[in-house]
Structure formats: structure tokens, C-alpha cells
Amino acid sequence: MFRRLPDRSGEAIAFTFDGRSVTARPGDTVAVALLAAGIATCRRTPVSGTPRGPFCMMGVCFECLVTIDGRSNRQACMTEVTSGMRVETQDGPAPSVTGDAP
Amino acid sequence: MTPRRIMSADEFADGYDLVVVGAGPAGMEAARTAASHGLDVLVADENRAPGGQIYRGITTARAADLARLGRDYAAGAEIAEAFARSSATYAAGATVWSIAPSEPETSTGTGLDIGISLAGAATFVNARHVIVASGAIERPFPVPGWTLPGVMTAGAAQIALKTAGLVPGEPTIIAGTGPLLYLLAAQLLRAGATITAVLDTTPRGNWRAALPHALDFLRSAYARKGVGLMAKVARGTRVFRGVTDLAIQGSGRVEAVTMRRGNEETRIAADLVLLHQGVAPNLNLLLAMGCAYAWDEGRAAFQPTIDEWFGSSLADVSIVGDAAGIVGAEASALQGAIAGHAVACRLGKLASDARDREVAPLRQRLAGAERGRAFIDRLFRPADRFRRPRGETLVCRCEEVTAARVREACALGVIGPNQLKAFLRCGMGPCQGRFCGLTVSELIAEERGLPVCDVGYFRPRIPVKPIALAELAALEQSDSAVAAVVGFVETPSTIHETEETL
Numbered sequence: 001m002f003r004r005l006p007d008r009s010g011e012a013i014a015f016t017f018d019g020r021s022v023t024a025r026p027g028d029t030v031a032v033a034l035l036a037a038g039i040a041t042c043r044r045t046p047v048s049g050t051p052r053g054p055f056c057m058m059g060v061c062f063e064c065l066v067t068i069d070g071r072s073n074r075q076a077c078m079t080e081v082t083s084g085m086r087v088e089t090q091d092g093p094a095p096s097v098t099g100d101a102p
Numbered sequence: 103m104t105p106r107r108i109m110s111a112d113e114f115a116d117g118y119d120l121v122v123v124g125a126g127p128a129g130m131e132a133a134r135t136a137a138s139h140g141l142d143v144l145v146a147d148e149n150r151a152p153g154g155q156i157y158r159g160i161t162t163a164r165a166a167d168l169a170r171l172g173r174d175y176a177a178g179a180e181i182a183e184a185f186a187r188s189s190a191t192y193a194a195g196a197t198v199w200s201i202a203p204s205e206p207e208t209s210t211g212t213g214l215d216i217g218i219s220l221a222g223a224a225t226f227v228n229a230r231h232v233i234v235a236s237g238a239i240e241r242p243f244p245v246p247g248w249t250l251p252g253v254m255t256a257g258a259a260q261i262a263l264k265t266a267g268l269v270p271g272e273p274t275i276i277a278g279t280g281p282l283l284y285l286l287a288a289q290l291l292r293a294g295a296t297i298t299a300v301l302d303t304t305p306r307g308n309w310r311a312a313l314p315h316a317l318d319f320l321r322s323a324y325a326r327k328g329v330g331l332m333a334k335v336a337r338g339t340r341v342f343r344g345v346t347d348l349a350i351q352g353s354g355r356v357e358a359v360t361m362r363r364g365n366e367e368t369r370i371a372a373d374l375v376l377l378h379q380g381v382a383p384n385l386n387l388l389l390a391m392g393c394a395y396a397w398d399e400g401r402a403a404f405q406p407t408i409d410e411w412f413g414s415s416l417a418d419v420s421i422v423g424d425a426a427g428i429v430g431a432e433a434s435a436l437q438g439a440i441a442g443h444a445v446a447c448r449l450g451k452l453a454s455d456a457r458d459r460e461v462a463p464l465r466q467r468l469a470g471a472e473r474g475r476a477f478i479d480r481l482f483r484p485a486d487r488f489r490r491p492r493g494e495t496l497v498c499r500c501e502e503v504t505a506a507r508v509r510e511a512c513a514l515g516v517i518g519p520n521q522l523k524a525f526l527r528c529g530m531g532p533c534q535g536r537f538c539g540l541t542v543s544e545l546i547a548e549e550r551g552l553p554v555c556d557v558g559y560f561r562p563r564i565p566v567k568p569i570a571l572a573e574l575a576a577l578e579q580s581d582s583a584v585a586a587v588v589g590f591v592e593t594p595s596t597i598h599e600t601e602e603t604l
Contacts, residue, residue, distance in 0.1 A: 001252060001271055001374045005293060007166040008267025025266065027162065032266045040251035040355050047502040051354055053251035055499075057258035058155055059148055060239050060384075062500065062532035062568075063249075073532075073568070080150065 002035045015085040022087075030076035030087055031057060031064045042066050042076055046093035065090050108144075108193040111220045117228035118144040118191070119449055121216050122235060123198045123387065126154020127178065127431045128423025128438035129235030130185035135442025136233075139451040143190040144227065146198050146218055152182050154237055155257060156431045159264040161186075170293040171264065172285075174327075174431070181435055196220040199565035201232055201391050201419070207580040214418055217565065224573035231418050231445050234388055235438060238381035238424035241403070241484065242541050243278060244491040247350030248377060249499050256286045256378035269295035270374050275359050277301035277348055278378040280482040281324075284331045286376070291338035299370055300335060301361050302343045303379065305485040315477035322474030342368075347487070350375055379484040383425050386534055386562040391416060397555035401428065401479050402489060403540065404559050411444035412437055420445060428479075433471040440464050490544050497545065498538040500531020508542060512549035519543055519560045532568055535560040 004025070013024040017039060024033035031054040034042060041051040043065050054064040057077045064076035069086050072094035076087070108114060122133045125147035137143045145152075153160040157178030159167070168176045185192075200217030213230040240255040247253065256276060262268035269290055275298050276287050287300055312319075319325055335341060347362035350372075360369045382403040389395065394407040394415035405427040412420045422441045423434035440461050447457040491497065491505040503526045511525045519535075519542050522528050528542055529535035535542070539560050547554040565574075581591045 001274075002262060002268040003271050005166070005267040005269060007164065028266055032262055032268060035262060036266065036268055045502060050249070050502075051251050052249060053355075054254065055258060056240060056255050056537075057261040058239075059567075060533060060536050065532070078148065 001038060001040060004036050013081055013083050015081050015083065015087060017087045018089055024081040028081045029057075030066065030068065030074075030079050030081055030085070032077075033081050034076065034087075041089070043090040044092055049092060065094075067094070106189075106191045108191060108196070109221065111218070111223035111225040114144070114193070114218065114220075114225055114227045115142075115191075117213075117230075118142050119229070120144070120231050120233065120445055121146065121214075121227065121229040122190075122233045123147075123201075124154065124235035124237055124423070124425070125149070125152040125185070125192070125194075126156060126235060126237050126423060127181055127435035128237075128425075129154070129233070130181050131435045131438030132233045132235060132420075132422055132442045132445075133190040133438075134185050134188040135439045136445050137188045137190045139443070139446035141446055141449060141451055143188075144193065144229070145185075145190050146193045146196040146216075148195065148197055150194050152185055152192070152194075153178055154235075155261065156434075157182065158261055163264075167264070167267070171289055172292075175264075178431070193218070193220055197567050197569070198387065199224075199567050199569050201234075201387065202564070204228060205580050205582075207582060219567075219569050219573055222570075222573070224569060224577055226577065229418075230449055231420070233412075233420045233422060233438075233441055233445065234414075234425055235421075235423045235434075236384040236387055236425040238428055239384045239536055240378065241380045241382045242497075242537050242539075243377040243379050243484075243488065244495050244497055244505070244538075244541055245348045245350065245377075245488065246495050247352065247356070249496055250350055250352045250356050251354070252352065252356030252373060253350055253375045253377060256282055256376045257381070259374075259376045260286050260289070263289060263293065267293075269293050270297070270376070272296050273298040273370070273372050274374040274376065275299050275301060275370060275372045276376045276378075277303065277345070277359065277361075278488075279304040279484055280378055280380040281328065281331075281478060282381070283378045284328070284335050286378070287335040287339065288331045291334065297339040298372065300339055300341045301345045301348065301359070302341060303345045303348065303485060303488055304343070304482060306344055308481050308483055311483070312477050312481040315474075315480060319474040319477035324474040324478060346485075379488055380482060381424065381428055382540060383427060384536070385425070385559070386536060386566045388414065388419075388421060388425065389559065390562040390564050390566050391419065393419060393421070395559070397543075397553070398427070399554075400476075400483070402483055402544075403428075404543070412441040413444070429472060429475060433468055433475075436464050436468040436471060440468070489541065490548055491541065497541050498526070498528040498531065500533050500537075501527040501529075503528045503538075505541075505545065508545045509549050512546055516546065517550070518546060518557055522546065523560070529560050534562055534566065 010025045040053040055061045067088040068074040119141040160178040422437040446452040547557045
């Protein structure tokens with residue numbers, strides 16, 4: 001759905017999404033890296049369980065909420081990828097216990 | 103000299119003369135100008151680098167980025183460099199979630215207390231004055247299927263292009279109305295992307311309302327740029343004008359778009375759909391503070407009430423740039439500078455005659471930058487049917503509330519957006535009404551047969567962005583706040599008394 005222009009490539013940063021290995025570039029937000037990897041869906045809604053993905057990319061719509069390194073409700077479009085980051089689909093409501101874990 | 107950059111919440115000073123919220127063109131210019139008069143200025147911005155959305159990524163843009171994004175984008179570099187040379191303190195990645203009059207018990211000053219989160223910790227800073235430059239957000243575009251993965255705003259695609267050099271693959275459809283639609287299409291084409299089609303939903307009848315403003319428009323820079331952009335897009339992709347209906351289909355993600363033009367229905371396969379029907383002021387913080395606002399029928403949007411110095415209805419709060427009413431980047435920067443001088447004068451750093459001398463040429467340039475805007479507003483006013491959906495189209499994306507349910511609730515006696523929250527939770531999800539507020543107000547107005555100004559908008563509450571409870575709990579509490587919750591305040595004497603009672 002998106003491709004990266006050749007003049008914007010850089011050193012590869014490896015992270016995982018639902019256990020699958022994904023490559024980001026320096027400065028990428030999690031949302032950008034997922035879109036560049038062809039991943040459109042990053043959560044399922046708490047109300048009906050339907051899939052959603054990044055929508056506004058500017059921190060306003062909260063559609064790109066994911067779990068990052070065990071902490072839920074993180075905005076993928078506002079969080080910069082770091083090497084080894086563990087990103088997971090947020091499935092329905094965030095679990096309250098792991099939600100507060102550091 | 104570069105602005106002092108704050109990396110964690112404990113680096114904030116207790117108080118500043120001026121806190122500017124937002125580091126787009128308006129915020130950067132407001133901060134730079136105010137700092138030039140010797141004010142102690144803090145700029146708090148959610149992004150990781152200055153520029154706002156319009157100049158997003160400007161401080162790290164390379165020659166190739168500047169070439170494809172165009173001259174207007176490149177102009178942001180100068181503003182960002184001037185800001186970087188100013189003495190303002192800059193907090194990147196900072197979220198302002200509350201602004202309220204100072205609490206005498208905990209605050210170090212009078213004026214306003216500002217709740218800010220940065221790098222996982224929250225704090226309050228005090229300010230004698232606040233300038234809100236919170237910019238614009240995309241207007242909701244509630245059509246069937248607009249929540250499917252693979253549907254994004256045009257602004258989102260532009261951010262991906264500016265910050266990471268991402269361009270859409272095939273097949274991609276851009277749909278809606280407004281200058282940004284054609285700007286994005288032109289930028290993507292210039293970057294070598296293939297766009298399957300542009301579906302233009304601009305109502306044909308809008309020409310009639312726009313015509314009286316055509317002369318001003320033709321004398322403006324918008325005219326030259328606009329014609330060039332539209333010609334470029336027409337050469338580079340198929341443009342379908344006069345689109346009267348739009349629906350997005352897919353199972354689990356986007357697969358196709360169906361459009362109607364008059365009686366003719368067309369289905370086009372799509373992997374990515376970029377929607378846009380204009381932007382509106384980003385008001386949540388301002389409304390949570392209690393700033394007065396009004397409905398602008400010509401722009402079909404709410405905007406805050408401001409005076410000639412960009413002061414809001416609250417004495418210590420100014421509003422500049424698109425947050426005060428959509429004006430674009432160039433006018434936003436000029437408004438920021440004018441407000442910067444005005445606040446310096448208000449806080450005793452600049453005599454009023456000196457302020458007037460500084461501001462006169464800026465006002466002249468502002469008039470030039472605003473020329474042609476009335477024509478654009480009227481020409482690209484989105485059609486009623488794309489603002490006031492029916493049936494099973496989702497209005498509130500977060501709580502998944504359909505247009506039909508909002509309309510039914512009105513029939514049950516809902517009188518306004520705030521009561522609708524209690525009925526349907528509409529506007530109570532994490533986006534806090536940002537992507538349904540305008541739709542909700544207009545639907546209630548239509549169902550009740552009232553003007554939208556009489557219905558009003560949601561009353562947003564602090565925190566205006568979600569923050570972790572742990573951050574709130576770690577904040578220092580005033581005695582009265584503790585007493586309100588616990589019933590008493592622990593002091594050495596009350597602890598002693600408690601022990602004796604036990």
C-alpha cells in the first residue's frame with residue numbers, strides 16, 4: 001500500500017510486529033514502519049472487534065493504538081521505533097493489568 | 103544560539119512569562135517574536151521536531167524532499183531556523199493536557215497552570231500568558247467504509263511522505279474536496295507515485311457562492327498556484343468531477359470505492375483510499391479551558407472568538423494560526439508574530455506605540471496572505487450529504503455509533519451534543535470527539551430544525567489527551583484537592599490525633 005522512495009533509505013532497524021520481523025528506518029514512527037511493511041491493521045476495536053489501522057498519522061484519531069513492549073494504548077503514529085521493540089496488535093480493550101506495567 | 107531543549111518533565115522551570123502550545127508556523131513565530139522582547143518563553147509541542155503538520159519534517163528534509171514537496175513547504179525552513187536561533191525553551195514530544203487558572207495553594211505564580219506530559223511523566227508549569235497554536239485537524243468525512251484499514255486522511259499520506267518518504271502503491275484513490283486534495287496529488291505525482299483516480303466531491307453549485315469573491319482570489323497567490331496544481335493533477339491521473347456519492351467497500355480492509363455522479367455509478371478497485379474534505383480548527387484544549395466560540399456557516403465549522411490582537415475571551419489566553427480559523431501557513435506565521443508583539447506589550451516588555459509600529463507592516467502582509475481565502479472557503483465547502491450522513495454510516499469511530507442512532511436519539515429528545523454522550527457515548531472515546539464533533543452538532547441541528555450555533559459543540563474536559571493514571575497520581579496535590587477526595591489532610595498534628603484516637 002506504500003513504498004519508500006529510494007532517496008529515503010537508511011540504516012535498517014529491526015523490530016517485531018506480532019512476532020513477525022519488520023524493518024524500519026531511522027526516525028520512523030511505528031505507524032510509518034508498519035505501513036511501509038504493508039501492514040494496514042494494528043488493532044481490533046473494543047466495541048465490535050472490527051479491524052482498524054493508522055488513519056490520521058498526527059496523534060488525533062487514536063486508531064493506531066498498539067501494545068509496545070507490553071504496554072498497551074500506545075499511539076503508533078507518535079512513537080518512534082527503536083531496535084528490538086516488540087509491537088503487538090491491540091485486540092479489543094486494553095487489559096487493565098498489563099496496561100499499567102512499565 | 104539554539105533554543106534550550108527540554109527532554110524530561112523535571113527540566114521544566116516552575117514558571118514562564120509565556121507558554122506557547124504548538125510549534126507550527128504560528129507557534130514558532132509567536133515564540134520567536136515574544137522571546138525577542140526578552141520574555142521567558144516555553145514552547146510545548148507534541149511532535150519530535152518543530153514545523154507543525156504543514157512543515158512536518160522540515161528540520162531534517164533533504165534536497166529531494168524539498169524538490170517534491172514544493173516551494174511553499176521549503177519556506178518553512180526559514181521560520182524553523184529563526185525559531186532555533188531564538189532564546190525560547192522548546193519541549194518536543196510534550197503533550198499539554200490541561201490549562202486552568204492558577205491554584206493559589208500549589209502554584210508559584212498567578213496566571214495559568216499548564217499540565218504537561220513529557221517522556222512518561224507529568225508536571226505543572228505556571229505561565230503569565232498562554233498562546234495556543236494548536237493548528238487544524240482534518241474535518242470528519244463520514245462515508246460508508248471510512249473506518250476500514252487502508253482508508254486514511256490525505257493529511258496522513260502527506261505526513262508519511264514528509265517524514266519518511268513513503269508514497270502510495272497501486273491502486274490508490276484520492277477522494278474529496280479542498281486545496282490539500284490537489285496539493286497532495288501533485289506532490290505524490292512529483293514523487294513518482296501512480297494515482298489511480300482523483301474523485302472530486304466539490305459541489306457544482308458552490309461556484310455561485312464563491313463568485314462574488316473571485317476578483318480577490320484572482321489577485322492572490324492562491325490562483326496562480328491552484329491553477330498550476332490542478333493542471334498537473336489533470337495531466338498525471340484521471341480526475342472525476344461532480345462526484346455526488348461515495349462508499350468504500352472491503353472485508354477487513356479496503357478493496358474498492360463506489361462513486362456516483364448523477365445517475366452513473368462506478369466501482370474502482372483500491373488498496374489505499376485517501377479522504378479529505380478540508381480542515382477545521384483543533385479546539386479541544388481551547389474549549390476545555392472555556393474559551394468562547396461561534397459557528398461559522400460559510401466554513402461549516404466552529405471557531406474561537408478572538409479580538410484584533412488574537413486574544414481569546416479569556417484574558418491570559420491568545421489563539422493564533424489555524425486554531426483561530428483556517429488561514430493557511432503564511433497567514434498563521436504572521437498572526438503568530440503579531441500576537442508575540444501584543445503579549446510582550448501586555449506583559450510590560452514593549453510600549454504600545456512600539457508595538458503598533460512593529461505590527462503595522464505585519465498586518466499589511468497578513469491582509470495579502472488572507473486574500474483569496476473567502477473564495478476558497480466557499481468553493482470547497484463540503485456538500486451537506488458528506489457532512490450529515492444517514493443510516494449505518496459510522497459517525498463516532500471510537501464508540502462505533504451510526505448516523506441512524508444519533509438521529510434516533512434526537513427523536514427521543516436529545517437536545518445537544520453533551521446529552522448525546524449520556525445516550526450513546528458518542529464523543530467519549532479516546533479521540534474525545536475530534537473525529538465526530540462537527541458531524542454530531544450538524545446532525546442534531548438538522549434533526550431538531552435549529553441553526554448549528556444553537557446546538558453548539560461538545561464541552562471537552564481535561565485531560566484533553568489521554569494520560570496514564572500513574573502520571574496523574576504522581577503529581578503534587580493541593581491540600582484542598584486532597585481534602586475534597588480523602589475528607590481530611592494529613593498534617594503532623596492530624597496524624598498525632600489519629601494515633602490517639604486509635
